[in-house]
Amino acid sequence: MYIQTNIDNLRLKKAKIEDTGLILELIKEIATYEKMIDQVVATEESLKESIFNKKEAEVLLVELNKEVIGYVLYFFNYSTFIGRGGFYLEDIYIKEQYRKNGYGKAIFKVLGKIAYENGCERMEWACLNWNKPSIEFYKSLGAVGMDEWTVYRLTRDKIKALAEN
Numbered sequence: 001m002y003i004q005t006n007i008d009n010l011r012l013k014k015a016k017i018e019d020t021g022l023i024l025e026l027i028k029e030i031a032t033y034e035k036m037i038d039q040v041v042a043t044e045e046s047l048k049e050s051i052f053n054k055k056e057a058e059v060l061l062v063e064l065n066k067e068v069i070g071y072v073l074y075f076f077n078y079s080t081f082i083g084r085g086g087f088y089l090e091d092i093y094i095k096e097q098y099r100k101n102g103y104g105k106a107i108f109k110v111l112g113k114i115a116y117e118n119g120c121e122r123m124e125w126a127c128l129n130w131n132k133p134s135i136e137f138y139k140s141l142g143a144v145g146m147d148e149w150t151v152y153r154l155t156r157d158k159i160k161a162l163a164e165n
Contacts, residue, residue, distance in 0.1 A: 012107065026093055057075040086115075
């Protein structure tokens with residue numbers, strides 16, 4: 001399935017299980033850019049299971065002239081304050097040589113349409129605080145940083161310890 005953007009020859013393709021190796025490669029590329037490659041423990045097997053078997057997330061590959069130049073990974077969440085569903089963008093990645101061409105905005109337009117058509121009241125994502133180009137881009141879309149919130153995380157070993165005690 002292809003989703004055409006407002007830019008000629010730029011389209012999004014719903015990833016298939018046979019794209020798993022490519023997805024992992026792109027995850028490693030974004031992790032390298034974010035200086036977090038040492039934190040990538042995902043494998044092709046874990047991605048196949050979580051994305052394609054359990055359907056825990058959706059992946060769209062970004063194609064320009066039929067060449068994959070990036071990806072997005074998202075899932076739906078829920079807000080108790082709003083009492084409605086939301087859209088959480090885990091990753092948006094465009095290879096460096098293709099940035100600054102309007103592709104990010106075109107992709108966000110498609111994601112906004114997906115969120116809106118699914119009744120989502122908001123779209124959310126996280127951005128590293130040193131990533132100034134992305135922060136400026138997100139602000140240009142009308143996004144607002146949620147500075148009053150701090151993200152907390154329990155890793156698998158801490159979850160296990162919590163569950164066992």
